[in-house]
Amino acid sequence: MLKKTAVATAIAAASLVPLSQAQADTYVIDTEGQHAFVQFKISHLGFSRLLGSFEDFSGEFYYDPENLQDSSLEMEVQVDSLNSNHAERDRHILSDDFLNAGEYPTASFTSTGFDPTGDNEGVVTGDLTLHGETQEIEMPVELIGEGEDPWGNYRAGFEGSTMLTLSDFGIDMSAFPEAMHELELYVTFEGVRQ
Numbered sequence: 538m539l540k541k542t543a544v545a546t547a548i549a550a551a552s553l554v555p556l557s558q559a560q561a562d563t564y565v566i567d568t569e570g571q572h573a574f575v576q577f578k579i580s581h582l583g584f585s586r587l588l589g590s591f592e593d594f595s596g597e598f599y600y601d602p603e604n605l606q607d608s609s610l611e612m613e614v615q616v617d618s619l620n621s622n623h624a625e626r627d628r629h630i631l632s633d634d635f636l637n638a639g640e641y642p643t644a645s646f647t648s649t650g651f652d653p654t655g656d657n658e659g660v661v662t663g664d665l666t667l668h669g670e671t672q673e674i675e676m677p678v679e680l681i682g683e684g685e686d687p688w689g690n691y692r693a694g695f696e697g698s699t700m701l702t703l704s705d706f707g708i709d710m711s712a713f714p715e716a717m718h719e720l721e722l723y724v725t726f727e728g729v730r731q
Contacts, residue, residue: 562599562730563597564730565729565731566596566726566727567692568594568726570727572726573594573724573727574590574724575591575594576588576589577589577591577721580716581717582713588621589619589621589627591615591616591620591644593615593617593618594612594615594618595612596610596611596612596613596646598610598648609648610648611648612645612646614644616636619631619638635708636708637668641667641668644665644667644668646664646666647663654677657680659677660675660676660678667701667706668708670705674699676697676722677698677699678695678696681725690730692729692730693728694725694727694728695728696723696725697723697725698721698724699721700719700720700722701719701720701721702718702719
């Protein structure tokens with residue numbers, strides 16, 4: 538769900554593509570080739586780190602190098618696609634103790650702006666909806682690369698990460714150590730120009 542936020546990052550990064558190469562167009566995130574990931578990292582009781590991902594998501598972004606303010610990104614994540622490599626733990630995270638996937642089956646991100654901070658980086662701003670709550674978030678993003686692939690498609694790839702405070706999304710972590718109250722969301726993906 539937080540991973541959605543990561544999608545916003547990709548669109549922001551898209552606006553960093555050199556003007557000589559980029560063209561105003563829509564890019565669809567390539568999830569079929571496993572060239573996109575929505576992942577998270579959270580403390581486990583302050584002793585170690587728990588890593589996981591959301592494996593079912595989709596999205597697209599629009600990028601116009603001459604009108605960066607018109608760039609946009611939308612992404613949707615299927616919450617029950619969570620995978621932390623432990624089935625019992627996944628069921629608990631998806632229960633109403635935490636994500637309540639039965640009542641809130643999707644998470645989404647819709648960008649609202651992008652602020653360039655360097656040649657190939659910037660901060661994307663947008664609305665992240667998770668657990669039925671919508672909050673504005675910011676995510677620093679970076680362009681990994683862009684150009685034609687061996688099959689004649691034009692691709693652009695990005696990555697970004699941000700910290701989310703779970704209580705901001707109505708997820709009660711008060712029974713757990715403070716180290717578990719925040720989660721790092723990391724996203725990386727390629728978009729294929731349409």
